[in-house]
Amino acid sequence: MDFSFTILILALPLFSFALLGLTSKSLKADLAGYAGTTSLLVITVLSYLAAWRYFGGGDAEAGFGTTIAMNYLWLNFTDTLQIHIGILLDSLSIMMLVVITTVSLMVHIYSLGYMKGEKGFQRYYAFLSLFTFSMLGLVVATNIFQMYIFWELVGVSSYLLIGFYYERPSAVAASKKAFIVTRFADLGFLIGILMLSFSTGTFDFDALTSPTGPVISQPAGSLFMGLSVTTWAMLFIFMGGAGKSAMFPLHIWLPDAMEGPTPVSALIHAATMVVAGVYLVARLFPIYAMSAPEALDVISYIGSFTSLFAAVIACTQLDIKRVLAYSTLSQIGYMMVALGVSGYGGEAGLGYMASLFHLFTHAFFKALLFLGAGSVIHAVHSNMMTDMGGLRKYMPVTHVTFLIACLTIAGLPPLSGFFSKDEILVAAFEHNKIIFAVQWLVAGITAFYMFRLYFNIFWNRTPEYHHAPHESPVTMTLPLSFLAVASVFAGFVPFHELVTSDGKAFETSFHVLVALPSIAVALVGIGLAYIMYFKQNERPTKLAASISGIYTAAFHKFYIDEIYIFITKGIIFQFISRPVAWFDRHIVDGTMNLIGNTTVAASVVIRRLQSGKVQLYIWFFASGVLLLTLYMLLQ
Amino acid sequence: MNLSSEIPLQYMLVLSTLVFFIGLVSIIIRRNLITMLMGIELMLNAVNINFVAFNHYLFPNRLEGHFFTMIIIAIAAAEAAVAIALIINIYRKVGTVSVDDIEELKY
Numbered sequence: 001m002d003f004s005f006t007i008l009i010l011a012l013p014l015f016s017f018a019l020l021g022l023t024s025k026s027l028k029a030d031l032a033g034y035a036g037t038t039s040l041l042v043i044t045v046l047s048y049l050a051a052w053r054y055f056g057g058g059d060a061e062a063g064f065g066t067t068i069a070m071n072y073l074w075l076n077f078t079d080t081l082q083i084h085i086g087i088l089l090d091s092l093s094i095m096m097l098v099v100i101t102t103v104s105l106m107v108h109i110y111s112l113g114y115m116k117g118e119k120g121f122q123r124y125y126a127f128l129s130l131f132t133f134s135m136l137g138l139v140v141a142t143n144i145f146q147m148y149i150f151w152e153l154v155g156v157s158s159y160l161l162i163g164f165y166y167e168r169p170s171a172v173a174a175s176k177k178a179f180i181v182t183r184f185a186d187l188g189f190l191i192g193i194l195m196l197s198f199s200t201g202t203f204d205f206d207a208l209t210s211p212t213g214p215v216i217s218q219p220a221g222s223l224f225m226g227l228s229v230t231t232w233a234m235l236f237i238f239m240g241g242a243g244k245s246a247m248f249p250l251h252i253w254l255p256d257a258m259e260g261p262t263p264v265s266a267l268i269h270a271a272t273m274v275v276a277g278v279y280l281v282a283r284l285f286p287i288y289a290m291s292a293p294e295a296l297d298v299i300s301y302i303g304s305f306t307s308l309f310a311a312v313i314a315c316t317q318l319d320i321k322r323v324l325a326y327s328t329l330s331q332i333g334y335m336m337v338a339l340g341v342s343g344y345g346g347e348a349g350l351g352y353m354a355s356l357f358h359l360f361t362h363a364f365f366k367a368l369l370f371l372g373a374g375s376v377i378h379a380v381h382s383n384m385m386t387d388m389g390g391l392r393k394y395m396p397v398t399h400v401t402f403l404i405a406c407l408t409i410a411g412l413p414p415l416s417g418f419f420s421k422d423e424i425l426v427a428a429f430e431h432n433k434i435i436f437a438v439q440w441l442v443a444g445i446t447a448f449y450m451f452r453l454y455f456n457i458f459w460n461r462t463p464e465y466h467h468a469p470h471e472s473p474v475t476m477t478l479p480l481s482f483l484a485v486a487s488v489f490a491g492f493v494p495f496h497e498l499v500t501s502d503g504k505a506f507e508t509s510f511h512v513l514v515a516l517p518s519i520a521v522a523l524v525g526i527g528l529a530y531i532m533y534f535k536q537n538e539r540p541t542k543l544a545a546s547i548s549g550i551y552t553a554a555f556h557k558f559y560i561d562e563i564y565i566f567i568t569k570g571i572i573f574q575f576i577s578r579p580v581a582w583f584d585r586h587i588v589d590g591t592m593n594l595i596g597n598t599t600v601a602a603s604v605v606i607r608r609l610q611s612g613k614v615q616l617y618i619w620f621f622a623s624g625v626l627l628l629t630l631y632m633l634l635q
Numbered sequence: 636m637n638l639s640s641e642i643p644l645q646y647m648l649v650l651s652t653l654v655f656f657i658g659l660v661s662i663i664i665r666r667n668l669i670t671m672l673m674g675i676e677l678m679l680n681a682v683n684i685n686f687v688a689f690n691h692y693l694f695p696n697r698l699e700g701h702f703f704t705m706i707i708i709a710i711a712a713a714e715a716a717v718a719i720a721l722i723i724n725i726y727r728k729v730g731t732v733s734v735d736d737i738e739e740l741k742y
Contacts, residue, residue, distance in 0.1 A: 612738025615663050615671075622659055 003053070003069035006087050009046050009097065010140070012039045013133035020126035029121040036125035037108040040132065044101040051094045055498060064503045066090040066206060071142055080201065086142035088205060091499045092282055095356060096139035099363045100272050102486070104132045106479035107267040110371050113475035114263055114378055124164060124261070131157035135272050139279060143203035144193050147280070151189070151244070154273050155182050161268060162260040174256040181253040185243020192236030196287075199229050209286040211344070211502070227294055234292040238281060238299055245277025245332050248306040252561055254329060258321040258383075262374030265321060270328050270370050271363040278335045278359055285352055285501055289344035300340020304435045307333025309558070311445040315452065316544075316555040319383045320373050323453050324366070327409070330442060331362050337439060338424040341431035342501065349501030350508065351431070354423030357495040361416035364490050365408040368483035372402040375476055376457055379469035385453070389536075390462030394469040397477040399458050401484040406454045408487045410447035410522045416491030418519075425514045443518050447525030455533035647688035655681035668722045668732040672715065679711045 016039040020032050027035075054064070071086035108128060115124055134153035141147035156179075163175030197203050227235075241247075246254035257269050268274070281288060281299060288296050310329035317323045335355045342351025375398040380388055392399040408417040421443060428436040471477065497505040532539045544551045553559065658677030665671055683704045690700025726732050 614734050614737075615666075619663050622663070 003050060003067055003087075003089055005046060006050055006069045006089065006140070009043045009050070009101075010087070010133060010137055012043050013129045013136065015039070017126050017129035017133060020122055020129060024122050024126070027122055032122040032125050033108075033112050033115075036129055037105070037112065039129070040101065040105045040108045043132075043136075044105045047094075047097040047101040050089065051098050054089060054091070054094050064091045064498070068142060068206075069140075083145050083203065084143055085146050087140045088142040089140065091503060092279070092356065093139045095360060095499050096279060097136065099360055100132070100135050100139065103271040103363055103367045103483075104128070104135075104267055106367065106371070106483055107263045110266075110374070110476050110479040111261075111263045113473040114374055115261060116473075118261075120164070124161075127157060127160045127164070128264075128267070131161065131268060131273070135276075138276060141205070143205060144197070144208070144284075145203045147283075148186075148189065148193060151240070151276065152186065154268075154276065155179065155186070155244075158182075158257070158268050158273055161264040162257045164261055164264065165259070168259070171259040174253075174259040178253040178257050181250055182243045185250050186240050188236045188243070189240020192233045192238075192240065195229060195233035195236060199233065205283060209284060211286050211290065228291070230287065231292040231294050234284070234288055234295040235298060237284065238277075238295060241277030241280040242302065243277070244280075245274050245336070246329055247277065247302050247333070247336060248309055249560065251306065251310070251329050252564060255322050255325045255557070258319070258325050262321065262370060262377060265325070266367045266370030266374065269325065270366040274328060274332060275335065275359050275363070278332060278339065278355060281336070281339050282352065282356060285339065285342075286344055288339075289342070289501070296340050296342075298340075300337050300432070300435060303333045303336025303338075303340055304438050305333075306330070307337065307442045308438050308445075311442045311449065313554050313557050314449040315445065316551060318385045320376070320385055320388075320453060320457065321370070321383055323385075323449060324369055324373060327369075327446065327449065328366060330446060331358070331366065331409070334421065334424050334439065334442070335359055335362070337435060338427055341427050341435065345502040346504065346506050349506070350423065351427035352501040353496050353499060353508075354420060354427050356499050357423055357493075358420035360493070360495070361408070361420045361487070361490045364483050365405045365417055365487040368401060368405040368480065368487055369409070371476070371480055371483065372398050372405060375472045375480065376402075378472055378476070380465070385456045387463060388457045389460040390458070391469060392458040395471045397471060397480060401477075401480040402454060402458070404484045405487055406450045409450050410526060411443055411518060412522055413515075413519065414491065416487055416489065418515075419491035422511070422515050422518060423508065425518055426511050429511070429514050440518060440521060444521035444525040447522040448529050451526045451529030452533050455529060459534055461536040644688060644692045647684060647692075651681045651684035651688070654678075654684065666733045666735055668725070668734055669719075671734065672718050672722070675718075676711060676715065679707060683707055 016036055020027065020036060023032075054067070067089040069087040069089055071084050073082060074085040075083040077083075108125075111124065111128070115121055118124065131154060134150050134157050138147055138150035138154060141150060159175050159179040162178050163171050165171045193203075196208070200208060202208060239250075243250045254269060254274065258265055260269070288299075307330040310326040310333065314323050314326035314330065317326060335358050338351040338355035338358065340351070342349055342355070344352075375395065376388065376391060377383055379391070379395060379398075382388070404415070408415040411418045411421040413419075425436060425439055425443070428439050496508045500506060532543070556562075655678050658674040658679075658681060661674035661677065662671045665674065686700040686704045686707075690697065694700075722732055725737060729737060731737070
């Protein structure tokens, strides 16, 4: 099977970025938008073609293999240290290609309407192309080093797009925060890569993750603090993934990242980039499952905690994009939990499949939620829930699609969110009852806060609008409708036959014992939200007052930002940076200055000899010769 | 006529030493560039006298000393031409040939 055309999937967005970035303002805004969208349409078609060829050509029973479409030796340092750049196609990366190009295409189309008339429209599309290129490069990486390079590139694109409104100080601060926090996490990722490849001698995913390969089958090496080198390496690598996927305690950048344009939040901070951490763990999953089970436990605990923690915060926030951001954290927590409780191969790999299934469905319904929120913000010109209400009359398409997305994320059958969440709950149930209980509770909270959001936007009291809100243009409603359809039907994709831990299909069964309680808890959540928010009443304020301690803490995001500020400013800057800066300024610089000043002082004395009087020089010279002559004569 | 029978070598050396130091002193104490150039010529000629004298008194059958003298005279001519050209240019630029006033290139 020939997959060499997949190089175009990488080349086109890069070309489009270069074109839009270089021509910039000399290109008309509309033209730039259409150019970017067209190139994306082409690569979407190509990705679907690749998926069709790959899944159509393989045999689910025997398992889907790995195809290297291209592998180019890029940096040849030594015989053993070589860095390739290439395209790896397996069920995981093909699935990601489809998700990324689909959501990205929808966002491109949507932005034609949403960003219309914005200053820097061409720049916006150039950055979107850069992001798409980087993200696609990340998922098709053949080796962990290529992945790291593209990993940083998506970080840069995210930074550029969060800071798109660079005239707003809050956007600048948010972009810096996102960059610094993820960069800090990437330090861990880099350390992990170096440790892993130092002990294994390879960067290549194929060699690293082959269950029969030397990496996994070799006995665990020396222990450090009770864990093997591989486990430590995998924990460090997970730190990079946790930074990108905004897992607790590295989650602080994601809510602030909502300062960027809303379609960007949909694309980068909901559907694609933030799940890169999940993708990373999934890509290296055989190592995690077989050589570093302790790291997997850590992943499941962190994921579980993050999902609960973020869900509680989401219930109190008033900015609708922040509610969605915390919801994203919570859902990524689900995916991490699923990976954490999974085993390798066959039925044991249920969690792995469920995680990627949830990644797949989440990309659609969360992108839909964000784009719907963007549509609402576009109409109301505010992010605040308090400025909204009763919008169902004004924006029918947005209303219906948003409702579908809310029902999907709440996990009601037969929408896609139900299937993927159910698989995760089953996997958790079989592995660890406590985690299952937490995730079950989170499912209820999810339903509650999503419907709190929904009722507050579309029902409840109708505030005085300065000018009546109107439905968004067709460029915005079309992606909404498409994503709504995708959210409804994505659950019927037979994931257990397509994307599994070892590439082989397995049977999944329907667990009534897990499904019924999860539906029940979702309905309870929706019911509570209905009672409290459907019509304007005093219950929410009363409830908030009765649990004011927890409510205030959650409203302030459990003071994590303040703790960070305290640790960085109060401890690190005060007790480490200041002394280091003092040492640098006074000891290191002082030594250098001393040497320089001594030289200057000496030369001030010596330069008197350079008087400019030629005859004086001659006199010195002649006297010197005479003295030498005398010395030689007297010897 | 054979000089060596009437005038001893020491006389020649005393003469050349005197000429050499007259040149040296004139370079050191005179302020005029042209005069300093003349001092240099004197020093060169003192060396010439030495060459010729040693050649004549010590190795009467050989001619290396004479040839060196020829070369030195030729080079001195060239050097004088260059030096005078430089002095003329300095004069055009600074308006003086007094070495005391030409001291920009210090420090």
